[in-house]
Amino acid sequence: MQVFIAQILNGLSIGSVYMLLATAFNLLLLVAMIIHFSYPQVVVFCMYIIWLVLKITNNNVFFGILAGVCSAILFNIVSAPLFQKIMKNREEVDINATMVLSMAIGWIITDVLSHAFNNGLPIQFPEEITGSKPLFRVGLISILPGQVLALSIGIIVVAGFFILLYKTKTGRAFRAIAEDPAGAKLVGIPLVKTGFQSYALSGALGGLTAVLLIMLFHSASPGLGEQVSHKVLAVSIVAGLGNLVGGLVVGLALGILEALVQGYISGNWSNAIAFVVMLVVILVKPRGLFGVKV
Amino acid sequence: MPLSLYYFLSITAVNILMSWALYVPYRVTQLHFITIANMMISGYLAGYLVLHAHVPFVWALLIGFAVGGIIGFIVSLFIGDAPTFSVVIVGFTSIYITRTLVENLPIIGGTMGMFGLPNIGGNPGTHRWIILCILYGLVILCGFLIYRFDHSSIGRAASAVFVDKELASSLGIDIKKLGMLLQTFSCTLAGGVGVLYGFIYRSFHLDFFSFALIGVFMTVLFVGGYSTQWGPLIAAPILYGLPLFFPPEVQSWRIVIYGLLLILVLELKPEGFITRKFVHSLGLSFSQKREKEIYIKEEKQ
Amino acid sequence: MKRLVATLLLILVAVSFGFSQTKVVVDEWKIPFLNCLTGPIAAIGEFLQWGANYAANEINAAGGIAGKPVRVIPVDTGNDPQKGSVEMARIVKDNLVAMGPVPEPVILAAMPIAVENQMMSITATTSYEYAVQFFPWTVSWFPPTLDRLPPLVAGWAKQFSDLKQVVQFIEPYGPWPGMADAHSKALTSLNIKELKAIEVPTDAVTFGPLVVRALDQKPDGIILVCNAEKAAKIIKELKSRGWTKMNHILVFSSADDAQLYSTGGADLNGVQVYNYLNLEVSNPRWDKFKAAFAKDHNGQMPFSLSPNYYDALYMIKEAIEKTGVTGDPKKLKEERKKIADYCANVKGFQGLLYEWDMKDGVPTNKPSYIFEIQNGVKQFVLEVRP
Numbered sequence: 001m002q003v004f005i006a007q008i009l010n011g012l013s014i015g016s017v018y019m020l021l022a023t024a025f026n027l028l029l030l031v032a033m034i035i036h037f038s039y040p041q042v043v044v045f046c047m048y049i050i051w052l053v054l055k056i057t058n059n060n061v062f063f064g065i066l067a068g069v070c071s072a073i074l075f076n077i078v079s080a081p082l083f084q085k086i087m088k089n090r091e092e093v094d095i096n097a098t099m100v101l102s103m104a105i106g107w108i109i110t111d112v113l114s115h116a117f118n119n120g121l122p123i124q125f126p127e128e129i130t131g132s133k134p135l136f137r138v139g140l141i142s143i144l145p146g147q148v149l150a151l152s153i154g155i156i157v158v159a160g161f162f163i164l165l166y167k168t169k170t171g172r173a174f175r176a177i178a179e180d181p182a183g184a185k186l187v188g189i190p191l192v193k194t195g196f197q198s199y200a201l202s203g204a205l206g207g208l209t210a211v212l213l214i215m216l217f218h219s220a221s222p223g224l225g226e227q228v229s230h231k232v233l234a235v236s237i238v239a240g241l242g243n244l245v246g247g248l249v250v251g252l253a254l255g256i257l258e259a260l261v262q263g264y265i266s267g268n269w270s271n272a273i274a275f276v277v278m279l280v281v282i283l284v285k286p287r288g289l290f291g292v293k294v
Numbered sequence: 295m296p297l298s299l300y301y302f303l304s305i306t307a308v309n310i311l312m313s314w315a316l317y318v319p320y321r322v323t324q325l326h327f328i329t330i331a332n333m334m335i336s337g338y339l340a341g342y343l344v345l346h347a348h349v350p351f352v353w354a355l356l357i358g359f360a361v362g363g364i365i366g367f368i369v370s371l372f373i374g375d376a377p378t379f380s381v382v383i384v385g386f387t388s389i390y391i392t393r394t395l396v397e398n399l400p401i402i403g404g405t406m407g408m409f410g411l412p413n414i415g416g417n418p419g420t421h422r423w424i425i426l427c428i429l430y431g432l433v434i435l436c437g438f439l440i441y442r443f444d445h446s447s448i449g450r451a452a453s454a455v456f457v458d459k460e461l462a463s464s465l466g467i468d469i470k471k472l473g474m475l476l477q478t479f480s481c482t483l484a485g486g487v488g489v490l491y492g493f494i495y496r497s498f499h500l501d502f503f504s505f506a507l508i509g510v511f512m513t514v515l516f517v518g519g520y521s522t523q524w525g526p527l528i529a530a531p532i533l534y535g536l537p538l539f540f541p542p543e544v545q546s547w548r549i550v551i552y553g554l555l556l557i558l559v560l561e562l563k564p565e566g567f568i569t570r571k572f573v574h575s576l577g578l579s580f581s582q583k584r585e586k587e588i589y590i591k592e593e594k595q
Numbered sequence: 596m597k598r599l600v601a602t603l604l605l606i607l608v609a610v611s612f613g614f615s616q617t618k619v620v621v622d623e624w625k626i627p628f629l630n631c632l633t634g635p636i637a638a639i640g641e642f643l644q645w646g647a648n649y650a651a652n653e654i655n656a657a658g659g660i661a662g663k664p665v666r667v668i669p670v671d672t673g674n675d676p677q678k679g680s681v682e683m684a685r686i687v688k689d690n691l692v693a694m695g696p697v698p699e700p701v702i703l704a705a706m707p708i709a710v711e712n713q714m715m716s717i718t719a720t721t722s723y724e725y726a727v728q729f730f731p732w733t734v735s736w737f738p739p740t741l742d743r744l745p746p747l748v749a750g751w752a753k754q755f756s757d758l759k760q761v762v763q764f765i766e767p768y769g770p771w772p773g774m775a776d777a778h779s780k781a782l783t784s785l786n787i788k789e790l791k792a793i794e795v796p797t798d799a800v801t802f803g804p805l806v807v808r809a810l811d812q813k814p815d816g817i818i819l820v821c822n823a824e825k826a827a828k829i830i831k832e833l834k835s836r837g838w839t840k841m842n843h844i845l846v847f848s849s850a851d852d853a854q855l856y857s858t859g860g861a862d863l864n865g866v867q868v869y870n871y872l873n874l875e876v877s878n879p880r881w882d883k884f885k886a887a888f889a890k891d892h893n894g895q896m897p898f899s900l901s902p903n904y905y906d907a908l909y910m911i912k913e914a915i916e917k918t919g920v921t922g923d924p925k926k927l928k929e930e931r932k933k934i935a936d937y938c939a940n941v942k943g944f945q946g947l948l949y950e951w952d953m954k955d956g957v958p959t960n961k962p963s964y965i966f967e968i969q970n971g972v973k974q975f976v977l978e979v980r981p
Contacts, residue, residue: 003811010803017801082557086564096325096378097564100516103509104556111549111633119892120638121857122824134835140807142836217800218831219858221824223635227798230386230505237379262804267794268767272394275387282380283372297684297708305677397767405767407703409728418711495680496707501700502676510677538681545671546632 006140007263008256009147015255016150017216020209021232022239022247023158027205028076029242030165031198033178034083035098038106039206040232041225042079045109046072046210048220051123059126068210073203079105080199106225113222122221129211130218146215153212157205158248165244174198231274238278240288250289254278300422302538304494306531307429311487312507313514313526314436315480318443320520321452322473323378323459327385327508328369331392332362332481333488334503338396340489341408341498346401351414355428355489362485366478374473389505396500407499411492421493429490433527436483440523448472513552517559519566522573529567621922624665626651626911627686628904629679629695629705629716632671639852640697642898643720644669646905647694649887660912661920667908672696676704687712689924692914692934694907699725699769706733713928715935717910719903722770723957734938734956736903737871738981740770740777746979747869747963748781748818751845754976755816758843760788762814764805764829766795766821774847775820790814795821795829806832816843819850826850827859834862841865842967852898856971863968867976872899873964875975876948884947896972902947909946914938 025039036042046068053067054060082105086097114120131145165171173194176184185191214220235254239246254274261270281289312329319326336358343349343357373384397405413421443449454462455469463469492498514533519525537548544551559566578587628647631640647667655664670686672679672695679701686693687708693716696702702718706729709716718726719736723743726735737743752758761782765775775792782789790812793805806829809817817833819826826846833844846855846868856863874885874896884905888897914920914937920930939956951961962980966973 003807006807007804010801010807013803014801082561086560096320096323096520097516097560099325100512101557101560103512104553104560107509108550108553111547111553114633114635114637115547118857119641119853121853124858124860137835137837140810140836144835217828219824219828221854221858224800226505227800234383234386237383241379259804262796263808267796267799267805268394268397270796271798272387272391275383275390279383279387282383283376286377286380297687297712298681301681301684301708305681405769405772406724407699407769409703495676495704497703499676499700499703501674501698502704506675534677537678542669542671549633549673 002139002141003263006142007259009141009143010263011256011259012151012252013147013216013255014258015252016147016154017213017228017251018231018235018254019154019158019248019251020150020212021228022235022251023154023161023244024202024205024209025232025236026242026244026247027161027202030244031174031178031202032076032080032083034080035241036079036083036102036105037099037233038102038109038225038229040229041106041109042072042075043206043210043213044220044222044225045075045113046207047214047224048113048117048123050129050210050214051125051220052117054126054129059128061129064129065207065211069204069207072206072210073200076199076203076206077196106229110222110226117222120222122219124219125214130215144215146212146218150212150216153208155248157208158244161205162244170194170197174201234275234278238281238288240290241292243288243290243292246288246290295422300426301494302531302535304422304425304429304490306534307426307433308487308491308494309510309514309530309534310433310526311429311436311483312511313518313530314440314523315483315487316511316515317520317523317526318440318480318483319381319473319476320515321449322455322469322476324373324376324381324473324477325378325385326381326477326480328366328388329480329484330385330503330505330507331388332365332484333491333507334389334392334396334500335365335488336362336485337488337492337503338402338408338498341411341492342402345408345411351493355486358489359482359486362488363478363482365485366481367474369481370474370477374477375470376473385508389503393500393503403498405500407497408492409497411496411498413496414493421496425490425493432483432486432490437523437527439479444523448475452476513556516566517556519568519572521565521570522568524573525566525568619661619663619921621663624660624663624915624922625668625690626665626908627668627670627682627690627693627695629670629672629682629686629693629697629701631673631697631701632669634673634675634698636674636698638854639898639900640671642853642892642901643697643904645888645891646897646901646903647908649884650905650908654908654912660915663922665908665912667694670695672698672701672705674698674700676700679705680708683708683716686716687714689927690714691920691922691927691930692716692911694719694904694911697721702729709733713935714931715938717904717907717938719907720900722773724770724773726956730956731935731939734953736958738957738959738961740773741780742981743963744774744777744869745781745784746981747965748778748845749785750977750979751867751869751965752782752785752787752816755843758787758816760790760812760814761816761818762790762793762809762812763818764793764795764809764821764826766797766825768797768822771820771847771849774849775818778818778820778847787816795825799825802829802832805829806836810836810838815840816845818845818847820847821850823850823852823854824858827855827863830859830866831862842867845869845965848899852900853895856968861970864970866968867965868968868973869963869965870899870973871961871963872897872902873948873962873966873975873978874973878948881947906944906946910938910941910944913941913944 021040028034049071050064050068054064057063134142136143173189235251239250258270261273315329340354340358343354414424451467514526514529518529651665651667670682679696683705696705710729710732715732718733723735723737723739726733763775793809842865844866848870851868851870914934918933918937941953952959962978965977967976
């Protein structure tokens with residue numbers, strides 16, 4: 001029983017990673033109509049910026065987090081026009097061209113990180129930000145602060161964004177601009193200001209995700225984004241593109257599935273089994289378990 | 295023939311053929327990444343047959359094509375008309391499953407890889423010529439088939455599906471059958487190319503068929519132009535050959551250069567360099583139709 | 596008359612001997628090094644390149660090879676077999692000898708080209724099981740895995756009388772499963788029970804489930820057969836789940852690189868690792884190498900593979916000088932063979948750290964070591980000699 005509980009907790013921890021990244025991915029889709037397949041690489045880039053600032057400021061956590069959030073916002077603002085230009089029509093997202101574009105951005109980020117930061121070696125984060133002492137440990141069950149924070153903040157963030165985007169005027173404005181800028185302008189929504197706010201919002205989530213991943217992993221490497229990007233994409237598709245709640249549920253479920261497969265069946269087959277399960281789901285429900293929201 | 299030219303030509307041919315294997319299903323907006331898994335399955339199978347079962351290479355190659363086709367057909371029964379995302383997930387799943395299978399099968403080399411595939415024809419020189427002839431024969435054959443497809447009613451139907459799936463369906467186009475046909479062709483081609491890819495190196499390793507290959511073929515397709523077969527044909531040698539001439543200091547940044555080039559092309563020429571319009575206008579300028587059009591214009595004036 | 600003929604013959608022999616004295620025709624020895632300077636192991640590639648460049652500078656400062664300077668030409672293949680094959684095809688055209696490739700997929704793609712063209716390319720970082728496929732046109736820097744590893748693991752296990760059952764974490768990459776089998780051989784010979792191995796997925800980023808599964812089997816010892824970053828993360832996870840006997844964790848040699856230390860940090864204290872490089876050995880060359888490495892790498896000490904291509908270049912130097920290679924393009928085939936034959940059976944080669952012999956391309960008397968990590972530094976525990 002102890003082992004089973006430990007594996008479930010492990011699964012929630014892994015699932016938090018997928019949930020956070022899928023939420024950031026979905027948010028970008030909802031507020032900017034961008035399908036950024038390489039968003040995990042962008043988040044890893046922010047992790048590196050945080051590391052750099054921590055080094056420069058002698059482990060000042062506040063500045064580190066601020067740098068992470070600002071770098072994510074800046075990245076969104078700079079890259080958004082690239083995506084928007086190549087999208088053919090605004091009623092339907094052109095996934096193919098955006099996929100290739102985000103793939104290219106992902107390559108650039110990974111290569112720059114391996115060239116320019118720490119000689120390409122993995123980076124380690126200081127204790128001040130990672131909190132590596134377990135909050136609770138009984139036998140094989142161990143709960144770290146990062147795991148609790150990642151899961152709880154992830155759920156709060158999803159709930160918060162869901163309310164913001166679907167229950168508030170501001171959120172409706174974000175979605176209107178994303179889906180139909182001309183129409184949004186006609187009804188009096190200030191494009192530039194609201195557009196900037198939406199990028200800032202998704203950038204803030206990206207930066208926050210970077211911080212939470214630091215607390216979960218305690219380190220980062222240039223290839224970290226690539227390692228998780230396929231699964232994040234799969235989670236988003238299986239949940240339903242743009243579906244925040246779906247991303248949360250499927251992300252956590254995938255994490256638990258992976259943990260149980262690795263824990264009881266085989267480590268080598270965990271990816272294959274996870275993808276087969278997702279494949280079956282997508283074949284039965286092509287628009288995702290919870291439906292597409294764009 | 296200089297050895298470096300042989301490797302350049304053979305790998306370029308592989309890149310052209312695999313980009314076409316992606317191009318064909320993409321005519322109905324499907325990104326068919328299962329082709330990488332097909333390369334792996336057929337390649338390893340053929341390698342095993344030649345090395346351990348002493349099956350002649352020709353038969354192993356034909357079996358490679360056949361296995362690719364069978365897998366493609368079976369999978370297409372389920373995803374022939376599936377949305378793009380489902381097809382992408384199928385591709386990723388198949389790659390993961392295949393890689394795990396190969397890792398766990400010592401009989402085909404497992405994680406170490408498969409070494410020492412024999413020279414076809416008995417000596418290295420003959421081997422190289424045979425491989426090149428088969429590869430470029432395939433390029434010509436597939437080029438012809440794809441050209442005929444593009445200029446047929448099936449090709450026009452595919453174009454209609456690309457523009458508007460629902461409208462195409464309402465016009466009576468059987469999207470599932472069309473998808474099945476294109477996916478089966480794509481997987482058959484990929485199976486054969488996988489065999490040849492391994493025989494270029496005379497060995498197989500898991501990392502010959504990594505996710506990075508998807509990036510290579512997608513780049514060729516999208517930079518070259520995804521709306522015609524000529525795009526990959528032109529782009530493959532340029533994209534593969536150009537970095538070979540960079541100085542060493544620049545070479546280490548080639549991935550960044552590739553990425554920037556891709557972004558530039560997608561921003562400035564989203565359909566790629568070679569578009570249908572470009573091909574059509576090129577054709578016109580060389581054809582007699584041009585004269586007729588000029589004559590008709592003058593008549594109207 | 597007879598005396599005249601004999602004298603004339605003697606003169607003829609002397610003159611022809613004089614003409615056959617090796618006269619180097621190149622202005623510079625160019626040694627291409629197919630290395631992995633981009634991609635996932637770019638950091639390791641940089642260390643290897645540094646070692647080779649350092650050797651070249653040292654050789655040139657001492658007068659070069661047969662009086663001519665040597666230049667190591669970096670050729671980046673990344674982890675890309677497509678690139679590796681084209682680069683090797685270019686190199687075999689007119690180069691005498693090469694070094695590398697480094698990653699196994701590139702070795703498989705490129706080495707058949709070197710073999711076909713009968714040019715030696717020293718693959719000094721791969722296992723015997725890969726190198727042997729391309730003999731005699733490469734040499735192995737390591738003896739066969741099944742010979743080399745069991746004594747090391749046995750040496751580690753014998754330190755602890757309470758080691759009754761051991762679990763291995765195994766990543767399915769290249770020769771690593773084979774190395775795990777060699778570990779098993781040692782454990783079996785000591786009647787230590789091997790628990791069900793834990794397979795580590797190649798793209799794993801968290802290790803909680805794997806560690807829980809391992810610990811559930813109640814092992815007394817753990818052997819890590821996975822890449823450096825994963826090994827460090829598994830160790831951290833083990834610690835966070837209450838594992839305290841750090842010296843009952845053995846990290847295999849392929850994980851003993853800079854990534855292990857940069858990821859693991861202080862959590863590695865007490866962990867044992869086996870490898871072939873003893874930082875505590877002192878000799879003038881090695882001390883100079885260490886100091887120069889630390890200066891160029893922010894105080895970091897050389898990792899285990901750092902001297903490999905340093906030694907490889909010196910072996911090439913020795914081969915050229917001792918066999919009288921001239922670099923004459925007309926004698927390319929013949930001189931390539933000379934270098935390959937010499938390297939395959941060199942006796943008393945003075946490496947950076949120790950002297951060793953090669954027999955048919957396989958080293959016969961290289962020592963291996965077990966170390967314990969303390970504050971990022973490896974402290975000597977045990978030496979194992981074949």
